[in-house]
Structures are given as structure tokens and as C-alpha cells.
Amino acid sequence: xxxxxxxxxxxxxxxxxxxxxxxxxxxxxxxxxxxxxxxxxxxxxxxxxxxxxxxxxxxxxxxxxxxxxxxxxxxxxxxxxxxxxxxxxxxxxxxxxxxxxxxxxxxxxxxxxxxxxxxxxxxxxxxxxxxxxxxxxxxxxxxxxxxxxxxxxxxxxxxxxxxxxxxxxxxx
Amino acid sequence: xxxxxxxxxxxxxxxxxxxxxxxxxxxxxxxxxxxxxxxxxxxxxxxxxxxxxxxxxxxxxxxxxxxxxxxxxxxxxxxxxxxxxxxxxxxxxxxxxxxxxxxxxxxxxxxxxxxxxxxxxxxxxxxxxxxxxxxxxxxxxxxxxxxxxxxxxxxxxxxxxxxxxxxxxxxx
Amino acid sequence: xxxxxxxxxxxxxxxxxxxxxxxxxxxxxxxxxxxxxxxxxxxxxxxxxxxxxxxxxxxxxxxxxxxxxxxxxxxxxxxxxxxxxxxxxxxxxxxxxxxxxxxxxxxxxxxxxxxxxxxxxxxxxxxxxxxxxxxxxxxxxxxxxxxxxxxxxxxxxxxxxxxxxxxxxxxx
Amino acid sequence: xxxxxxxxxxxxxxxxxxxxxxxxxxxxxxxxxxxxxxxxxxxxxxxxxxxxxxxxxxxxxxxxxxxxxxxxxxxxxxxxxxxxxxxxxxxxxxxxxxxxxxxxxxxxxxxxxxxxxxxxxxxxxxxxxxxxxxxxxxxxxxxxxxxxxxxxxxxxxxxxxxxxxxxxxxxx
Numbered sequence: 001x002x003x004x005x006x007x008x009x010x011x012x013x014x015x016x017x018x019x020x021x022x023x024x025x026x027x028x029x030x031x032x033x034x035x036x037x038x039x040x041x042x043x044x045x046x047x048x049x050x051x052x053x054x055x056x057x058x059x060x061x062x063x064x065x066x067x068x069x070x071x072x073x074x075x076x077x078x079x080x081x082x083x084x085x086x087x088x089x090x091x092x093x094x095x096x097x098x099x100x101x102x103x104x105x106x107x108x109x110x111x112x113x114x115x116x117x118x119x120x121x122x123x124x125x126x127x128x129x130x131x132x133x134x135x136x137x138x139x140x141x142x143x144x145x146x147x148x149x150x151x152x153x154x155x156x157x158x159x160x161x162x163x164x165x166x167x168x169x170x171x172x
Numbered sequence: 173x174x175x176x177x178x179x180x181x182x183x184x185x186x187x188x189x190x191x192x193x194x195x196x197x198x199x200x201x202x203x204x205x206x207x208x209x210x211x212x213x214x215x216x217x218x219x220x221x222x223x224x225x226x227x228x229x230x231x232x233x234x235x236x237x238x239x240x241x242x243x244x245x246x247x248x249x250x251x252x253x254x255x256x257x258x259x260x261x262x263x264x265x266x267x268x269x270x271x272x273x274x275x276x277x278x279x280x281x282x283x284x285x286x287x288x289x290x291x292x293x294x295x296x297x298x299x300x301x302x303x304x305x306x307x308x309x310x311x312x313x314x315x316x317x318x319x320x321x322x323x324x325x326x327x328x329x330x331x332x333x334x335x336x337x338x339x340x341x342x343x344x
Numbered sequence: 345x346x347x348x349x350x351x352x353x354x355x356x357x358x359x360x361x362x363x364x365x366x367x368x369x370x371x372x373x374x375x376x377x378x379x380x381x382x383x384x385x386x387x388x389x390x391x392x393x394x395x396x397x398x399x400x401x402x403x404x405x406x407x408x409x410x411x412x413x414x415x416x417x418x419x420x421x422x423x424x425x426x427x428x429x430x431x432x433x434x435x436x437x438x439x440x441x442x443x444x445x446x447x448x449x450x451x452x453x454x455x456x457x458x459x460x461x462x463x464x465x466x467x468x469x470x471x472x473x474x475x476x477x478x479x480x481x482x483x484x485x486x487x488x489x490x491x492x493x494x495x496x497x498x499x500x501x502x503x504x505x506x507x508x509x510x511x512x513x514x515x516x
Numbered sequence: 517x518x519x520x521x522x523x524x525x526x527x528x529x530x531x532x533x534x535x536x537x538x539x540x541x542x543x544x545x546x547x548x549x550x551x552x553x554x555x556x557x558x559x560x561x562x563x564x565x566x567x568x569x570x571x572x573x574x575x576x577x578x579x580x581x582x583x584x585x586x587x588x589x590x591x592x593x594x595x596x597x598x599x600x601x602x603x604x605x606x607x608x609x610x611x612x613x614x615x616x617x618x619x620x621x622x623x624x625x626x627x628x629x630x631x632x633x634x635x636x637x638x639x640x641x642x643x644x645x646x647x648x649x650x651x652x653x654x655x656x657x658x659x660x661x662x663x664x665x666x667x668x669x670x671x672x673x674x675x676x677x678x679x680x681x682x683x684x685x686x687x688x
Contacts, residue, residue: 090437123288256409
């Protein structure tokens with residue numbers, strides 16, 4: 001059988017963010033795609049759009065895909081940079097699916113919505129990397145454990161390229 | 173129309189906890205029921221079972237009901253103290269529904285699963301009360317704000333009776 | 345332990361219906377409540393509102409409760425006759441929960457949305473009673489089997505009182 | 517912007533089926549992929565596995581992707597022929613997402629689980645094609661309307677190639 005299936009990286013973050021954070025997310029998306037992963041996000045605005053945009057700039061026939069898992073039931077709500085749209089129609093319960101769909105999770109900034117995704121990913125034992133310089137819950141939770149369920153804390157990464165290096169070592 | 177509908181209080185907490193925490197949860201359940209509220213929980217073990225048990229000890233024809241919103245599709249998985257069982261079958265996406273079903277939320281201890289419920293409740297602007305002496309995320313988040321969406325921080329309460337007093341003032 | 349828990353009857357049907365169908369649903373709700381069951385519905389308009397209204401006319405301290413499982417995340421969307429509101433926020437995926445929450449299901453008229461609830465209830469082996477005179481999928485599916493999973497076909501009942509008699513014999 | 521996004525075709529059918537039906541599903545998957553669509557299914561056994569297998573036999577860098585939307589939270593439960601796995605963890609509420617994710621739906625045989633997907637797709641106005649020769653709900657519902665919401669009945673197609681021809685004309 002052809003080695004078709006790629007690792008899925010879920011990137012979670014705020015639906016509105018500063019230009020600096022958005023540019024960091026864009027760089028992260030580009031590098032995730034170049035590393036040969038599929039990119040998963042919530043498919044809407046802010047960090048979700050920026051990370052998909054970065055991935056879109058290098059996506060090609062030999063790369064992974066850009067997946068957006070929407071809360072709404074309308075495909076048209078997706079960021080234009082999302083390739084494969086999953087309009088779940090289940091509201092923010094879709095955060096659970098974003099967390100479960102990643103083989104690993106990267107946090108970029110993030111408020112309370114993002115926090116649900118981080119906590120779900122932790123609950124299910126996914127490796128989690130926080131982009132510390134992006135602020136928000138990423139900065140607060142880098143190096144922390146959410147409960148005693150797992151020994152390994154949330155990883156901190158200073159830059160998108162450090163995050164992707166970590167993902168490669170964790171998933172290979 | 174008869175004034176039938178009561179306020180719903182969602183209590184969230186760990187599925188396993190120390191005897192001290194369980195006894196605190198039981199006392200909380202008793203007082204929530206005596207205050208005339210409906211009690212909502214995830215319907216399983218630990219804090220969920222204990223808070224339902226406390227409510228059950230005083231439930232009666234003139235009181236509210238004890239609702240359990242299960243992750244599984246089997247009614248039989250519910251704590252025996254739950255009156256009305258909603259077996260959602262949607263796994264831990266049910267945490268979203270536990271948060272949405274409460275007019276207010278009380279946190280008793282709590283790990284990563286509980287954290288998803290707290291973050292969802294915050295996201296939707298529900299008043300949240302943390303039983304600080306119960307430890308876990310309750311202690312860590314009392315007095316904190318999860319993001320800039322709301323000005324009012326999570327309330328801290330030292331005892332079940334202080335928590336219920338707060339709920340009454342917040343909902344009346 | 346006090347015998348607190350009652351059987352849950354899920355009633356499914358169209359969100360808009362003729363006066364005849366609504367009046368039949370209202371009578372059904374009244375009789376379900378008088379029989380000592382909890383009533384579960386989707387909590388919105390049409391058959392859901394009418395069946396809750398009928399139940400509301402006789403609800404009391406010694407009766408079961410009237411539960412509404414909403415697709416939206418807003419308690420205020422519920423029929424005023426619903427006592428315990430569960431605003432799931434998961435859109436029409438809530439139909440799955442309406443089906444799972446019933447120990448048995450009654451169909452009143454019904455279009456495609458109702459059909460998802462009937463098929464889910466069948467999938468999980470719930471006893472199903474169709475109010476044949478109400479038309480819609482109730483009439484089409486009375487006496488039918490949805491697949492080979494179960495031997496017992498969907499029951500047909502000519503009147504609300506016949507339906508409730510059947511429910512009593514099936515659940516006692 | 518590069519024209520990256522493809523149409524999504526959701527194929528729904530039984531998790532166990534006869535060799536004839538499975539072979540029809542396999543041929544359908546092959547033709548869906550050759551037509552340049554993404555293939556969506558529930559990602560498990562029977563028709564889901566067979567349609568993914570057919571697609572897998574011709575998938576390539578220039579084709580669409582093979583998506584599996586699982587009820588469980590374990591990626592490993594997916595058919596080996598699925599490329600992009602979405603382990604929803606929400607049980608059979610995932611049928612709602614399978615229906616919503618398709619720009620059109622094809623029915624192959626099908627029991628009660630499949631019926632929920634058909635009814636959801638109808639509810640949301642998706643074009644539906646039934647492979648009549650596959651039996652089950654596909655045969656029963658070809659040419660039928662599930663309620664008065666839409667004027668156009670479910671299309672019937674005698675063969676996989678006729679079904680794909682129909683999909684092309686409906687989506688182009």
C-alpha cells in the first residue's frame with residue numbers, strides 16, 4: 001500500500017489577533033506544509049485563517065492538505081485558504097474534533113475557545129507545543145501540565161521553526 | 173402560566189477526587205437543591221456522583237431535579253442519584269452541553285476535562301463560581317479571567333454555602 | 345433509595361403542523377404526563393411545543409418533567425411549556441440526543457428532521473410508536489422495519505390514548 | 517488564488533454488505549476520484565471501506581483526497597484506504613457531519629444509520645443520488661421526496677458511472 005497518510009497538525013488560536021501574531025501563524029503554516037504534514041484548524045478567521053494562508057502559499061501536488069473544521073453548517077464560512085472544508089454544524093463542540101483530529105497540537109496565542117482545544121488535546125494525550133512568543137494561553141501554559149494524567153508538560157517553542165522542529169522529532 | 177422553570181446550576185469537577193473534595197461536593201449538591209435550583213452535572217463518577225448524591229438526599233416533590241448529561245449512549249452509566257438522564261452519545265463533546273445548560277457554573281477541584289467546561293462557560297458568558305478550597309483548577313482560576321471577553325473574573329467561594337449564597341445573588 | 349427515576353418518552357414531529365396534528369400532539373403530551381413519564385422533545389415549535397403544552401396543562405409536583413433538548417445555545421429559544429431546557433448548541437446533531445434520551449419514542453407526523461430521530465432510535469433498538477392518523481413519516485413507517493437489525497416493526501397507534509397504553513405495556 | 521478547492525462527494529452506505537454491493541461501491545469510489553472530486557465517507561467498514569478502496573486505487577498527486585469522518589476518537593479505527601482521518605469522537609452524531617460535508621451525497625444500499633445521513637442531507641438541500649441496483653434505502657428512496665421542503669426528488673442511478681455522470685452535471 002502506498003504510504004499515503006500524513007501526520008495531522010492541529011493549530012489552535014484566537015479568531016482575532018495582532019499583526020505580529022498573525023504573521024507568526026502564517027510562517028508556522030508555511031513550515032508545517034513544507035514539513036509534509038496536513039494542517040488542521042478551525043477554518044475561520046484570525047490565527048486559523050493566517051496559518052491556512054501560510055500553508056496555502058506553498059501547498060502543491062506533493063504536499064499535505066489544508067483542512068478546516070468549521071462550527072457552522074456552511075462551507076462558505078471557511079477561510080479561502082482552506083482546501084478541505086468540514087462544516088460540522090455542531091457549534092463550538094467542534095473544538096473537540098479539532099483537538100482529536102491532530103496527531104499533535106500547536107498553540108498560537110489563544111483565549112477561552114482555544115483553551116477548550118488545549119484541554120481536550122491534553123485529555124487525550126496529544127503532544128502539545130506552545131508558541132510562547134505569541135502570548136495568550138500559549139505563553140501561560142508552556143512548560144505546564146493541565147493535570148496529573150500525563151508526566152510530559154506542554155512544550156514551549158520560541159519560533160515557528162523551533163515548533164516545527166519539535167513536531168518532527170515528536171512524530172517521527 | 174405557572175412559574176415552573178427553575179435556574180439550572182452546572183457543577184463541574186473531577187471524576188475521581190479525595191474524600192474531602194467529595195464530601196464538599198455532596199454538601200454543595202444538598203444546598204443547591206435546597207435553594208430551589210435544578211442541578212446539572214456530567215452524570216458519572218467522582219464529583220458528579222457526589223454532588224448528585226447530596227442533592228438526592230433532599231430532593232422532593234417541591235424541589236428541582238437532578239440532571240446528568242452523559243458522554244455515553246447508555247442510561248445505565250449514570251450515577252444512581254441522577255433523576256433525569258441525558259445519554260448524549262457524543263463523548264466528551266458533551267462537556268460543551270454541560271456548560272451551556274447551566275445558568276451558572278460551580279467548579280469543584282477539576283482537571284483537564286473540567287477545564288474544557290470552565291472555558292466553554294466563560295466563552296458563553298456564564299457566571300462561574302470556583303470552590304477554592306477544593307483545589308485543582310477551581311483554586312487556580314478563582315479570581316482569574318480566561319481572556320478579555322468579559323470584565324468579571326471567576327468568583328471564588330470558600331465553602332459550599334458561600335458558593336450557593338453567591339449563586340442566589342447572581343441569579344435573582 | 346427512593347424510586348425517583350421515571351421512564352423518558354421522546355416525542356418527535358414536525359416544527360410546523362396542521363391544527364389537527366397539533367391538537368393530537370397536545371392530547372398526547374397530557375396523557376404522557378398523566379401516565380407518570382418524563383416528556384422529552386426537541387423543545388422548539390410545532391409538535392414539540394404542542395406536546396409540551398399538553399404536558400404542561402397537567403404537570404405538578406408529583407408528575408414527571410418536561411424536557412426540551414434544543415439545537416441552539418440559547419435557553420430562550422425553548423417553548424414556554426418546557427420545564428428543563430438543555431440548549432445543546434450542536435445544531436441538528438441534537439436529534440441524535442433526542443432519540444437516545446428516550447426509553448421509547450413516539451412519532452407525530454414528521455418530515456426529514458423527524459426521520460433522522462426515528463432512524464437513530466431504531467439504530468439503538470428503542471421501541472417506537474407511530475401515531476398513524478397524524479400523517480407524515482408516522483403514517484408511512486407504522487408497521488415497517490427500517491432494516492434487519494431488529495425483528496419488531498414500528499408500532500402503529502390510532503390515537504394518543506392508544507399510544508400511551510402501548511408505551512405503558514412496553515416499558516412496564 | 518489557485519483553484520484548490522474541489523467538490524466533496526459524501527458516499528453513505530451499510531457497514532456490512534454483499535460482495536456485489538461492495539464491488540459496486542469500489543467502482544463508484546474509483547470513478548469519483550477520477551472525476552476530480554474529494555471523497556467523504558464515515559471511514560469504517562463495508563461500503564465506507566470499499567468506496568475508499570476504489571478511490572485509493574487511482575488516488576495520486578493530482579487527484580482529490582479520501583476523507584474518513586469516524587464516530588470514534590481513534591484514528592486507528594479508519595479504513596486503511598482513508599487518507600485524511602477525522603476521528604470525531606461524537607458517536608453516530610457524526611452522521612450529521614458526513615451529510616453536511618458533502619456538496620452532494622450518493623447512497624449505496626444502506627440501513628437505518630445510512631437513513632439518518634440521507635435525511636440530514638435532504639434537510640440541508642444537498643443533491644442526493646441513489647444507486648438503485650444496490651438495494652436497501654437506495655432502492656426504496658430513488659425518485660422519492662422525504663418531505664415538502666424541496667421539489668426535486670432523490671435521483672436514481674443504475675450504475676456507478678451513471679451516478680458520477682449525474683454528480684458532474686449537478687455540480688458543474
